Amino acid sequence: MTSFHRSALARAGVVALLAAGGLTAVAAPAQAADQARLALTPLSYQVAEGVKAAKAKPFKFRVENLTESVDATAVTVTVDTSGLDRSLVRVVVPDGCDKKGKTFTCLLGDLPGGTAEDFGIPVFSTGGRGDAGTLEVKIKAANAEPLKKVFHDISVAAKGYDLTAWAQDIQANVVVNGAVADEPDLKPVRRGVPVPLDWAVYNDGSRKATGITYGLTLPAGVSFVQTPEGCDAQEFEGRHQLFCDDPGVVVKPGEFYTADVRVKVDDDVTEPVLKYGDLFAYGLERAEGLAEEEPEVATQAQRRTFTEVDEVDNQTTFEAFVDLSAEPTPTPTPTPGGTATPSPGATSTPGGGGGGGGGGDGDGGLPVTGVQAGLIGGIGALVLLAGGALLLLSRRRRVVLVTPGDEKPTD
Numbered sequence: 001m002t003s004f005h006r007s008a009l010a011r012a013g014v015v016a017l018l019a020a021g022g023l024t025a026v027a028a029p030a031q032a033a034d035q036a037r038l039a040l041t042p043l044s045y046q047v048a049e050g051v052k053a054a055k056a057k058p059f060k061f062r063v064e065n066l067t068e069s070v071d072a073t074a075v076t077v078t079v080d081t082s083g084l085d086r087s088l089v090r091v092v093v094p095d096g097c098d099k100k101g102k103t104f105t106c107l108l109g110d111l112p113g114g115t116a117e118d119f120g121i122p123v124f125s126t127g128g129r130g131d132a133g134t135l136e137v138k139i140k141a142a143n144a145e146p147l148k149k150v151f152h153d154i155s156v157a158a159k160g161y162d163l164t165a166w167a168q169d170i171q172a173n174v175v176v177n178g179a180v181a182d183e184p185d186l187k188p189v190r191r192g193v194p195v196p197l198d199w200a201v202y203n204d205g206s207r208k209a210t211g212i213t214y215g216l217t218l219p220a221g222v223s224f225v226q227t228p229e230g231c232d233a234q235e236f237e238g239r240h241q242l243f244c245d246d247p248g249v250v251v252k253p254g255e256f257y258t259a260d261v262r263v264k265v266d267d268d269v270t271e272p273v274l275k276y277g278d279l280f281a282y283g284l285e286r287a288e289g290l291a292e293e294e295p296e297v298a299t300q301a302q303r304r305t306f307t308e309v310d311e312v313d314n315q316t317t318f319e320a321f322v323d324l325s326a327e328p329t330p331t332p333t334p335t336p337g338g339t340a341t342p343s344p345g346a347t348s349t350p351g352g353g354g355g356g357g358g359g360g361d362g363d364g365g366l367p368v369t370g371v372q373a374g375l376i377g378g379i380g381a382l383v384l385l386a387g388g389a390l391l392l393l394s395r396r397r398r399v400v401l402v403t404p405g406d407e408k409p410t411d
Helices: 012-021 300-305 380-385
Strands: 038-042 046-048 057-065 072-080 089-091 098-100 103-111 116-125 130-140 150-157 163-167 199-203 209-217 222-226 232-236 239-251 256-259 262-265 273-283 315-323 390-394 398-402
Touching (some): 038 130, 038 150, 057 072, 057 150, 057 163, 072 116, 089 130, 103 116, 116 315, 163 315
Parallel strands (some): 046 150
Antiparallel strands (some): 057 116, 072 103, 098 103, 163 199, 199 256, 232 239, 273 315
């Protein structure tokens, strides 16, 4: 990933949390018909004590293009770290970003009208717990009024697991690699053609998570072709949903969890962009145990041990981009509950295509999914996944866990 990711709509619980404590900056009304209008919302609030630079947590922010008819071009994010307490936290400056003192600017690319982008700024712990100061973030585009800066408070919480969800937009030529948008030739998907959904749940905390429950809701007009075994599926108000739990899986800090999912755009779709797919994931708060063992119910002391650090960023959204110029392609009848088997021992691909060194507080990358022009490489910990091994775990279904290598920060 890069420390910048993508999404558009939060589920009800996340919306409530943001309404209670979130900050949102919205650009002034557009002055011309060809101008876009942007909004910026923070999604992460805490980092776990003990998170190191090599596995820095991508602090999520969401940038939205509120103008349906105008694409925002050359979107950039500028981050000022001067307000942070460096005795408690520091930031990894992503590769390919332009750094000046304690400020750096990174290119996100173009943002289609009416869509949104989640991005993450890699933050790691340098000391104990407590208020860690303020991160100053600003978004701008070549054809949009500048937004006011967002001053976002950060704190360091007790040690624990910290799940963050990422999903790449549904498009052709997507590579399943942990929701990293590093593909050079992404195109809208043809109707009726099955494609993989690239999604991942990362543990960005300092302790392992034992047991995961997650849910996927597809945009209206998209349906599942292949799903993990043991999941519950339903259709609600024209949208296909999947609810799964894996009580035996163990996700260590720096690893991500995913399972095989394939989808297709329905033949009767007439819109070029289908919005508001949703992914959420939470820990099951189970006792420790190997993935192949039966988990035990946790005691109250164990539940405190496995407490989630920051639940606001456990959700993300995604869109489907559709090629309406091509005739729908007939597809064979899928096998219910079928799963594709990932190749054991495969090597994960670090995200992004940004060049040059980051400098400053360290070297790394930002996370991002969706249509990205000139995207910088790698989100947070994903940038450090080069050489990490894919471990194939089998319990109720096939799952991929990816562990980053022990790369040292250059701070």
